[in-house]
Amino acid sequence: MLSKISSHWRLLRTLAKNPKFWLVLCGDAVLVVLAHYLAYAIRFDSMLHGPVFGQFTGVLPLILAVKLPTFYLFGLYRGMWRYTSLNDIVHIALATVFSSALVILLLLFGAHFLGFSRSVFILDGIFTFGCISCHRMLIRFVCQRMANGAEGFRTAEPVEQKRLLLVGAGDAAARLLRELSENSRLPYKAVGLVDDDPGKTGMKLFNVPVLGMIEDIGEHARRARAQEILIATVIIDKAKMRRIVGLCQRTQLPFKVLPTMGELINGQVSIRTIRDISFKDLLGREEVRLEQDRIGRYLTGKTVLITGAGGSIGSELCRQLLRFSPALIVLFDASEENLYNVQMELRHEHEEVRSVAILGKVQDLRLLNAVFRQHRPAVVFHTAAYKHVPLVERNPWQAVYNNIFGTQLLMEAAIVHGAERFVLVSTDKAVRPTNVMGASKRVTELLMLAYNSSCWDGAFSPAWQRMQDEVPADMAPLVPSRHATRFMGVRFGNVLGSSGSVVPLFKRQIEKGGPVTVTHPEVTRYFMSAEEAAQLILQSGSMGEGGEIFILRMGEPVKIADMARELIRLTGREPDSEIEIRFVGLRAGEKLYEELITEGEGIVDTHHEKIMVLRGETMPSSSMLSGQLDHLAEQAHALDSRGIKETLRRIVPEYQPDFTV
Known part of the structure; x- marks a missing residue:
């Protein structure tokens, strides 16, 4: 109680130094008096004299003494009035009802309400709400007009505005139209909307008419003389999105789309966030449901280490982490450029996060x-890996050093320094692998199972013993015989736009006029966006008790040839005629179809609709793996490609190596 009183006192002292506060307060006082006068005038037919006038003036001090402090307590003087919103109007209504009820109670107990008209106080409440609300809206209107006028005065040349036709007449369109109406300096002018709901035709949204149905967008765009189209609606059905994109393409006008909620860290839709449409919009993925409280319990206020922090998944994990307010994010990456980019993004766009x-x-x-010793991360997300299948196939020793031994050392560091959770990011290529990359990721899954506290036998890699012998005693890590770190893995397919994705390659080929090279007419892959993958990784990390491999529901697989055709159409050209699609054959280690589970593995649903978990996994011991890993280390040191593949097949029996490479 004392802390609340102290807080209010500090706020009052701050407000008292602001001249605008006194202007608004005096304005409210005048309006409260006016509202009460109007209530008496209507009730007594504008005749305020004699006893009626005396009653009016007598109750005014009570009205002011109750209503103005109530307005303060309900936060009416803490907001920025130029941004008055519906939420502020609700607060005004609540403050008015509460203060009017309090006045009536005081008169009831003090004077038994003798001689007072009940209708006066009902009218008083109505007029008070109306006057104060209009006052706030007037302030907002004047401030916005002044701001727009000042911008116009500063700029000699008027802003050239494109005539914008919006697809969709819902909440997202309303937010954009509100922004356009409030800021005349934006480079767009909305000239109409189209929607699939025929009941909206002829109606207006922020004085912009709904012209008709989406099906007739070409005719509406011509009549409205639109110069650009914006798909301003949330569409999760890929068939509907493809239909809308096709209709937009027929208009031969440029068109853009709003980002998904997963892309928006703060969830704020704005005209500044619109972007060109991409293939992930055509996937029609549903928005991810995140259990915010559950995720926050293991991330908020904690130090989080992300390996491969500059990569597509790692950098997106950094962005998605921001909403959970970690104490510190440790960005770990071997690429100088990638690390610099994500560091600068966090430093300049999200200054509140260390x-x-x-x-x-x-x-x-x-x-x-040294990193674990200094920063003591509580949570580790391991996304770093070599993932280009053909390159790793021809340089398998790098998969051994980076993917396998790098992961092993990181897991052991997490154990030694007492990390709470370790989340391994795996891949669908670990399922019945036909390439070194997939086999190496399957080995990391086995290591994850072996190092989990439920079956760990205390074995460490020889590297830790060597380091203990080399460093000073006070710097030597203490290797424990038991630990409480929870290890879990997350397995999913391809991420659109990642460094290993075909999408950037296809885009470059299309920009050069083709041909677009596809390995095989029937090759298919699972795809999801980086935002969706990162969100589901965070969700999986909150669900693991230790030793699980979570599998993300990837939806339907996509034919790569169909993807290439869609990307070509998005540039306004026709596949096969204007841009050639050339089939070049499967590359080393590739297969036609990817899988998310191995034959014999069982999966069960979790309480989250987009996440499954493997069951029936055998738990290898770290001692059992250590001998095979020693052989793998010798063969990697000797650059023995065949030997590496043979040892990987002994560790991963379902691996089918290609010895021709």
Whole structure:
């Protein structure tokens, strides 16, 4: 109670120094008096004299003494009045009802309400609400007009505005139209809307007419002389999105789309967030439901380490983490450029979040030990890996060093320094792998199972013993015999736009006029956006008790040839005629179809509709794996490609290596 009183007192002292507060307060006082006068005037037919006038003047001090403090307590003087919203109007209504009821109660107990008219106080409440609401809206109107006028005065040349036709007449369109109406300096002018609901035709939204149905968008665009189209609606059905995109393409006008809620960290839709349409919009993925409280319990206020922080998944994890307010984000990456980019993004766009950048490789044990020793991360997200299938197939020793031994050392560092959770990001290529990359990721899944506290036998890699012998005693890590770190993996397919995705390659080929090279007419892959993948990784991390491999529901697989055709159409050209699609054959280690589970594995649903979990997994011991990993290390050191593949097949029996490469 004392703290609340102290807080209000500090706020009052701050407000008292603001001249605008006194102007608004005096304005409210005048309006409260006016509202009460109007109530008496209507009730007594404008005749305020004699006893009626005396009663009016007698009750005014009570009205002012109750209503103005009530307005303060309900927060009516804390907002920025130039941004008055519906939420502020609701607060005005609540404050008016409460203060009117309090006045009536005081008169009832003080004077038994003798001689007072009940209708006066009902009218008083209505007029008070109307006057105060109009006062706030007038302030907002004047401030916006002044701001627009000032901008116009500063700019000699008027802003050239494109005539914008909006697809959709719902909440998202309303937010955009409100923004356009409030800021005349934006480079767009809305000239109409189209919608699939025939009942909206002829209606207006912020004085912009709904012209008709989406099906007739070409005719409406011509009549409205539109110069650009914006798809301003949330569409989760891919068939509907493809239909709308097709209709927009026929108009031969440029068109853009609003980002999905997953892309918007703060959830704020704005005209500044619109972007060109991309293939992920055509996937029609549903918005991810996140259990915010559950995720916050293991992330809020914690130090979080992300390896591969500059990559597509790692950088998106950094962005999605922001809403959960971690104490510190440790950015770990071997790529200087990627690390710099994500560091600058966090530093300049999200200044409220602390971060530190570590340039290095996960197989550098001394660096890992120093980072864990200094920052003590509670949660580790391991996204760093070599993932280009053909490159790794021809350089398999790098998969051994980076994907396998780097992951092993990172897991052991998490155990030594007491991390609470370790989330391994895996891939669908680990399922019945036909390439070294997939086999190496399957080995990391086995390591994750072996190091989980429920079956760990205390074995560590020889690298830790060597480091203990090399560093000073006070700096040597203490290798425990038991631990409480929860290890879990998350397995999913391809991420659109990632460094290993075909989408950037296809875009470059289309820009050059083709041909677009596809490996095989029937090759299919699972796809999801980086935003969706990162959100589901965070969700999975909150669900793991240790030793689980979570599988993300990827939806239907997509034919790569169909994807290439869609990307060509998005540029306004026709596949096969204007841009050639050339089939070049499967590359080393590739297969036609990817899978998310191995034959013999069982999956069960979780309480989250987009996440499943494997069951029936055998739990290998770290001691059992260590001998095979020793052989793998020798073969990697000797650059023995065939030997590496043979050892990987012994560790992962379902692996089908290609010895021709």
